[in-house]
Amino acid sequence: MTTEMLQVIRTDGTVHGKPEPPLPEELLRRFYRTMIQVRALDEKGMLLQRTGRIGFYVPSGGQEAAQVGAAAALEAQDWIFPTYRDPGMAIWKGASLTEMIAHEFGFATDRCKGRQMPNHYAFKELKYVSISSPIATQLPQAEGCAMAIKIKGTNEIVLGCMGDGGTSEGDFHVAMNFAGVFKSPIVFYCQNNQWAISVPLKGQTASESIAIKAKAYGFPGIQCDGNDVLAVYKAVKEAVDRARSGGGPSFVEALTYRMGPHSSSDDPKRYRPAAEEEEWRRKDPIDRFRKYLQKQGIWTEAFEKETWDKAREAVNEAVKEVEKAGPPAVHTMFEEVYKEMPAELAEQQRGLIEYLKTGEIKDSGEAFPL
Ligand SMILES: Cc1ncc(C[n+]2csc(CCOP(=O)(O)OP(=O)(O)O)c2C)c(N)n1
Ligand SMILES: [Mg+2]
Structure with missing residues (x-):
């Protein structure tokens, strides 16, 4: 059990020693491209909502590294029980942007035909399980899935996702307790963005960290820098490897920040200090990873432009395609x-x-x- 936060990339893009094992350049580029794709989706999502074309949107700006680093640590056969703030995990697993946007519109080509809340994606074939709106209810479901995997003896593992607010729910403790007792192949993954709508972290828990709660349930917990994609990847990968090799559950807390509103219906200026928002804007996970790639000689102006152009084009094309279908x-x-x-x-x-x-x-x- 460590109470020290795992960080690989400092805010200026320099590293604490060499990341182990060294990651292929193509994987690093994919991290960056996916984070930018998530942000481009957010830009468009908020714009569509503000112009009245969709009813609701949940942005996840600031949490792209926390989503992408965690999903990247999984194999194709692994399950994700996500929250509404994990679109980067769906994109990493290979979800189609057109389907995601069809879901935002609730149009005819939406798998749920507009019957689910927006941002509550589901991709059965990717084992990206339909999102539960009541917070933390997905955790006993995730643990049940992990128990089934253990009984069946397959090679899958489960990522059970939550926010800091979710850890105050009874379902969180139920799932953690079952996992500890049954030594299930599950990684509990908390994106601690320090706010649950307008409730700050200190109103949520008196613990010194969220990760430390794992100790009481009898398994390891680690806190990592959630704005550092390599730290998230490393922390979750270790937990995934432990689960897959029969070592049982782990808990990973990614310390991050929700840069935008809770949803398109929220105005954080009414409850969050501007200085805090500014401080975290300077810790933007995309900027940090760009600086890292620059220092590694992997980033170029042309790569930056191409990445953004392609990400925005993919979203715009998807919107056009979806609007053709119209409502169900x-x-x-x-x-x-x-x-x-x-x-x-x-x-x-x-x-x-x-x-x-x-x-x-x-x-x-x-x-x-x-
Ligand atoms: C059981 C339950 N209570 C209240 C709500 C209303 N609600 C929706 S999101 C949210 C905050 C969740 O915060 P957190 O778990 O930190 O996730 P974040 O939104 O920060 O990603 C609340 C209270 C809900 N969806 N479910
Ligand atoms: Mg939160």
Whole structure:
């Protein structure tokens, strides 16, 4: 158990010794490209919301390293039980931007057909499990999955994600306790961005860190610098290797900061000191990794421009594609609920179709409340 924070890259881009083992340049470039893709998605997501084209958006600016470094430590067969602030994990696993954006719009090509909250992505084939909105409820689910893996004896492991606020929920403690007792192949991963909407970390816990809580459940916990993609990767990779080799659960806390609002419905200026926001803007994980790549001789102006251009183009193309599809037909809301639609539901569906023909239904135009 260590209470010292693991950091590989300092804020000026220099390193504490050599990262072990040395990572291939292509992997480092992929880290950078994916972090920028997440930020480009955020830029567009907030813009779409502010211009009234989507109802709600959850930005994750400042947490790109924490998402990408953790997902990169997993293998394709591993499971992620994510939170709504983990789009970088989906992108790293290979999720299609068009599908992600279709979900933001809740349009016809959205897998959930607009029935899930925005930012609650699900990619079954990637084992990126449908996001649970009530915070920390995904953790007992993740632990159950890890227990099943242990019984079946497969080579998978589980990443159970949460925020700092999630650690105050009973579900967090239930999952941690089961994992310790059953020595399940799970990595609990907390992105401690120091705020749970307007509740600061000190209102959440009196512990010296979140990672230290693992000690009480009988497994290792480590805190890493969540704005340092290499520290996150190293900490999570060690935990993943331990889980896969039968060493049981671990806890990784990534100390980071939510640079933007909690969601498009939030205004952090009403509760967060401007100086704190400024301090963390200077610790931007993308800037830090750029400085590192520069010092390693991997970064060039051309690479920077190409990366941003491609990331923005991919998002813009995806939006165009999604808007072509338009919203799902209203009668589809009755479908895919029962294997065979009950007669009363079929009657309601017919009634709605007839009613819609009168043209009386209006969009209330109200913003999403959360
Ligand atoms: C059980 C439950 N209580 C309250 C909420 C409302 N809520 C949504 S997000 C959130 C804050 C979560 O903070 P944290 O776990 O730190 O994650 P972050 O948003 O910072 O990524 C709250 C209280 C909820 N979704 N579920
Ligand atoms: Mg938080």
